Amino acid sequence: MEHYDLAVVGAGPAGLSAAIEAAGAGMGVVVFDENAKPGGQLFKQIHKFFGSKEHKAKTRGFQIGRELLEEARAVGVKAELNSAVVAVYGNRELAVSQGEKIKRVKSDAIIIATGASENMTPFEGWTLPGVIGAGAAQTLMNLHGVMPGKRVLMLGSGNVGLVVSYQLLQAGCQVVAVADIARTIGGYGVHASKIARCGVPFYLSHTIIKAQGDGKVENVIIGETDAKRELIPGTERCFEADTVCVAVGLSPMSQLLGQAGCRMVNEPQKGGFVPKVNEYGETDIKGIYAAGDVSGIEEASAAMIEGRISGAAAANAAGFMPDGEFKARFEECETSLAQLRRGMFAPGRKGAEQSETDEGIPLSRALLSKGYIDENELSAFPGFRDCSALSETYPVIECTQNIPCNPCQDVCPKGCIHVGNDITALPVLNPKASCSACGMCVAACSGQAIFLVQPHYEPGYALVTIPYEFFPLPQKGDKGTALSRSGEALCPAQVVDVRDAKALDNTRLLSIKVPSSHLNRARFFVKGDFANG
């Protein structure tokens, strides 16, 4: 029987990080993954991540995946793909399904990093072709280059629902609505705003009644719900759509841990049944660890750190990493993890009603219920200053919730933006610094929440620079329409500059000329005449 120092199940961000840490310490490591390619969820994630530099903020998920794979190769991690682990036993033996054989493997330590699966919600017509998980839609688009449909209704307004809606728009689909039974949007406000300004409407306190059609989804009916989540008769609304994307949460795929005999607990905050683990991710069976979404639904950034901790702990327990080194490594990882687990969306605060930011500023209610901040709410936030009297360009930072993120501060060469050591603090505009209009902050902002404004571009006209990630790319000179934060057509606009550079990492900067009166409203651009819609 094959024998390893460490076997890792799952080659996602958690599993790969664990393997890198352990192999780097000298362990003989094998990683099994049932997919044909390693990387787990990361290769589907084409958007820029939050966090700080050490969490690889402003890097796109698939790029982080590539970096992890390279690191794994460099330290000699052995990855076996198309290899589903079908059994794990308490004596640390695994059964791995490979082709027409089942291979039995013995390992001194095991790290389970199998991630999560998508939740479903049953409704009339949910078995019709066209009803799919949002993660599945993401796999189709971003791994296989296939459009899941043409007109999509997104069920669920958490980060998965918001991010996948944006990616559907990028792929050229129309998102007819985002519906959620909750009263407020579940994901980051900045993610919601990205799709709201493209014109996607939010229907909060709404549930899906049915999807119907002849052998496939042709239309979808949703309706409003009351405080008890019961349907209010007469509020039904029908959308023509060929696809319903379900994004109603994830469940840890923790079955292998249950099989091995680890103590399991049902923790709704973590997404369901998870193993009881200590601070190193070790279960009550010595030598069996859990890391990443399988031990509680979080994000890839947290999964990578959890993986590092479990990998280092396994190496330490087996004598590959001295105590002192392990202690230092653990503390470093813990600090980094603690930074991510703060703010408005911290694991402990999820689902709780919140009314103000850590700074004591009332949260934008419009942002929570409609997906965009009202113009007159903006002045309460430290990223906004009314500089319309200024002649030079300045940034407007529409980031108004405490999220663990600070690339805006990092990239600004002029010190215009300050977040501070606590990366969940709101970005503050420094009134003393002067902006060079380089646009780095606009492109680096993972939430696409920064715009540059030049109030007096031409007599009567202002220039607004927006982040832009769609094809076909507008060209210099193109005439079109400026859209507001809600996606409403505002005024005629003309593209006067399109900037692209390696450092912008595929977020183009579109500078549009709009009548001065719209400088605080114009936040998106579409080609086509203003008057003709």
Add this chain to the structure above:
Amino acid sequence: MDKVTDRSPVGGEFEPAPDDGLIICRCEEITKGEIRRAVYDGMYTLAEVRRYLRAGMGLCQGQTCRRLVMGIMAKQLNIPPDEQEPEVSRAPARPVEMRALANTTWEGVGGL
């Protein structure tokens, strides 16, 4: 409730509901009504419902429906969903071809 012998019906007559025809376990085509009926008949844990109906015993091994089945059961039993017993996970965790099983030697294994 926690005693195996305590199997008194959850109360009164079984009441059909308009959405009883909704398929919950797609792999085995088990409906909401069948699950509610199973609870009414005295199946109080997921393991029992699985054996009784085969819900969650199909290709995906309950990956999609486990949560839904447990939710329906909790409602029928009138208990909070997180007070339910966890499922029993058994190997194989993924569908395996019979010939793959036959191609493997199993000495010293606790059971697959």
